[in-house]
Amino acid sequence: MTTVSRAANRFKGKLGRDQIEEFKEAFDLIDEDKSGQIDLQEVSKVLAAMGHAPSQAEIQRMVDEVDEDGNGEVSFEEFCLMMINKQNEFGASTFEEELLEAFKVFDKNRDGFITHTKLKAVLRQLGDNANDDEIQEMIEDVDTDGDGKVTWDDFRK
Numbered sequence: 001m002t003t004v005s006r007a008a009n010r011f012k013g014k015l016g017r018d019q020i021e022e023f024k025e026a027f028d029l030i031d032e033d034k035s036g037q038i039d040l041q042e043v044s045k046v047l048a049a050m051g052h053a054p055s056q057a058e059i060q061r062m063v064d065e066v067d068e069d070g071n072g073e074v075s076f077e078e079f080c081l082m083m084i085n086k087q088n089e090f091g092a093s094t095f096e097e098e099l100l101e102a103f104k105v106f107d108k109n110r111d112g113f114i115t116h117t118k119l120k121a122v123l124r125q126l127g128d129n130a131n132d133d134e135i136q137e138m139i140e141d142v143d144t145d146g147d148g149k150v151t152w153d154d155f156r157k
Contacts, residue, residue: 015084044059
């Protein structure tokens, strides 16, 4: 059973399969070392990129709230739980606003698109050295019309 399928079964009624697949794409971008776990440093970098500057203690609290196996890191299922908690805490409209802020991190010139070049620049800032093929694959995974750019609608789906 795939990670997405396990999460779909676990969170049935709380998250749709499309949401889970979106969360998986986001999780995979955050999981820089591709370990299947997000550590405190990776969480901190993403929050900083989104314009948030929580203390290490706050980040630790966020992780502790969902760290079911107690390993100090966040698995994909725990990440889904974190996202559910965030949606419940702030409501869907605030969650959408947070997602828009994340989109803006990648769309620095505010032209409404995330291109290969923009994604590569942000990934480099986050310390991710994905190669051009990997970056292109990330774009293709969410680019619904095949134009090589990720729009806001592509990003939030």
